[in-house]
Structures are given as C-alpha cells and as structure tokens.
Amino acid sequence: MTDMRATGFERARELAADEGPGTETQPVENSREPIGMVLEIGGSGSQIALDLQRLNECGLDTDPSVALAGRVGSQVKIRVGNCWLLASVRQQKQDNATPGGILATVDFLGEGQQERLTGRIHNFRRGVTGYPIPGAYIYPATSADLRQIYASDGRSSIEIGNVYPTNDIRAGLYVDALLGKHFALLGSTGTGKSTSASLILHRICDHAPEAHIVMIDPHGEYGPAFRHSGMVFDVRNLQMPYWLMNFEAHCEVFVTNRGPDRQEDVEVLSKCL
Numbered sequence: 001m002t003d004m005r006a007t008g009f010e011r012a013r014e015l016a017a018d019e020g021p022g023t024e025t026q027p028v029e030n031s032r033e034p035i036g037m038v039l040e041i042g043g044s045g046s047q048i049a050l051d052l053q054r055l056n057e058c059g060l061d062t063d064p065s066v067a068l069a070g071r072v073g074s075q076v077k078i079r080v081g082n083c084w085l086l087a088s089v090r091q092q093k094q095d096n097a098t099p100g101g102i103l104a105t106v107d108f109l110g111e112g113q114q115e116r117l118t119g120r121i122h123n124f125r126r127g128v129t130g131y132p133i134p135g136a137y138i139y140p141a142t143s144a145d146l147r148q149i150y151a152s153d154g155r156s157s158i159e160i161g162n163v164y165p166t167n168d169i170r171a172g173l174y175v176d177a178l179l180g181k182h183f184a185l186l187g188s189t190g191t192g193k194s195t196s197a198s199l200i201l202h203r204i205c206d207h208a209p210e211a212h213i214v215m216i217d218p219h220g221e222y223g224p225a226f227r228h229s230g231m232v233f234d235v236r237n238l239q240m241p242y243w244l245m246n247f248e249a250h251c252e253v254f255v256t257n258r259g260p261d262r263q264e265d266v267e268v269l270s271k272c273l
Ligand SMILES: Nc1ncnc2c1ncn2[C@@H]1O[C@H](COP(=O)(O)OP(=O)(O)OP(=O)(O)O)[C@@H](O)[C@H]1O
Pocket: 187, 188, 189, 190, 191, 192, 193, 194, 195, 196
C-alpha cells in the first residue's frame, strides 16, 4: 500500500459508496473508487497523483475506458460540488517521493452535472466554471460517462470514428461549427493528421455532395486520396489566364537564366508581355 493510499485512499474507499457515480450498467467497484488525487490546480489543467495499485486493478476491468483510466490519453473525472469535471491525461512520470506513486498532468475538458437517481453525467459542456481543490479524488471516466459526454445534440454532424478507448461510442464533428471557425489538426509526426484531414473532407463531401471544396496541396500528398471524388490540378493540366500572375510571378516561371544575362531576359519578357 502506498503512502498516498495511507494518507487518504482508504478513507476515500469508505466514502466511495456514497459519492460514486456508478449506475446499474457500470462495473461498480472500479468506477466508484478513486485512482488518485489532485495535487495542484492551474487555469486549464492540474497535476495529479495516481496510485499504481489502483491503476493495475482498473487495468483488469471489462470496461475499456476504466481499464485505461489514468493512462496517457485516457479521461478521468473529478467531483466539484454536484458536478463532475472531466479531464484528459496528458503526461505521466514516476513520483520518486512515493513508492508506487505516479505524477500526471491533466487538461480540463469540461463539466457536467450528475443525475441524482442514475448517477449519470448530463448537461456536459466545454470549459470549467468550478475548480476542484487540491486533495480532491480522481475517478475513472466510464464508457457510460463518455457516451453521455459525447452524445450528439441533434445538430448536423459527420462521423469520424470512435471515442478512444471505447469501440462503440461514435465520435462526430458538427459540420457547421467546424467550418464556421478556424480549426487545426495537431499531433506529433506520424500520428495521422493527413489521414484525418482526408477522412474529414471525404465525410463532408458525402454529407454535402453539392459543396465545392478547394484544397491547396503544395506537397501533392492528397492527390491519391481524392482521385475518384475530386479533380486534381497540377502543372500538367492546370490552365489559367496569364493575367492572373503579376510580373514577378512571370519571371519566376519563364526566366530560367540565373547568370549575368538574367536581367536582359527579364527585359525581353517585359516587352513581350
Ligand atoms: N486511424 C489510424 N489507424 C491506423 N493507422 C493509421 C491511422 N491514421 C493514420 N494511420 C497510419 O499512420 C501513418 C501516418 O499517418 P499520416 O501520414 O496521416 O500522419 P501525419 O500525422 O500526417 O504524419 P506527418 O507528420 O509525417 O505529416 C500512415 O501510415 C497511416 O496509414
């Protein structure tokens, strides 16, 4: 048993039956018992301590969301009054001061209220209005929680996959909200940004077949992905009026001489135009 558990986890387990979020469909034990506690709070995230033994116990759970609770990329929840604050685990490191302890950084996603009778999270919204205090317990977010949080509100949307780590909760994007703002696909190299961009554009095209989308692809990497559903223009087939280019652009295209005669060629081109 770790120091962290000795200083609060046993008490938390006793309290868990009263304040836990379990429903009749959830694996009760693991989702009701804390896996860690809040150490430090910042504006958009927090540093938390996780209990290795609890993570191992959760790892055997049949609910994939509980099984991966506390791992990088997983989602956890923290009680704040009558609300649950949802957070995503960004990074982990070993806590040298506590045997079996893990320090992790989480980013806050949003908050939702708990239904009194069923324990389910409802009215989930992005952003945080109430912060937890250091010492608050961290619980695994269950698949039932994620289903509530990522439920569609009926707006027109496209489906792009499943919410990690579940394999049956659809991940959708609201098309109007997405295209009405600037957005970016971010990730380390090789994490699937280009693949995701192609998928999103394909889904938007399926959703709105009359829509016209112009993609500027300076590295020519998307051509094969849209061979059947789009028109690919490159130097071999692109036709455009010469007046679309200014004189500088004409020189870039037509004057290939880089030596001392270049200025002479530029003057000839200017007379020709
Ligand atoms: N959802 C996925 N499941 C499995 N493999 C995937 C998935 N998405 C992408 N990949 C594979 O991962 C590899 C990298 O994908 P991709 O080129 O889209 O990444 P990227 O983030 O755009 O990389 P880069 O930063 O180099 O541009 C490709 O081989 C791709 O087939």
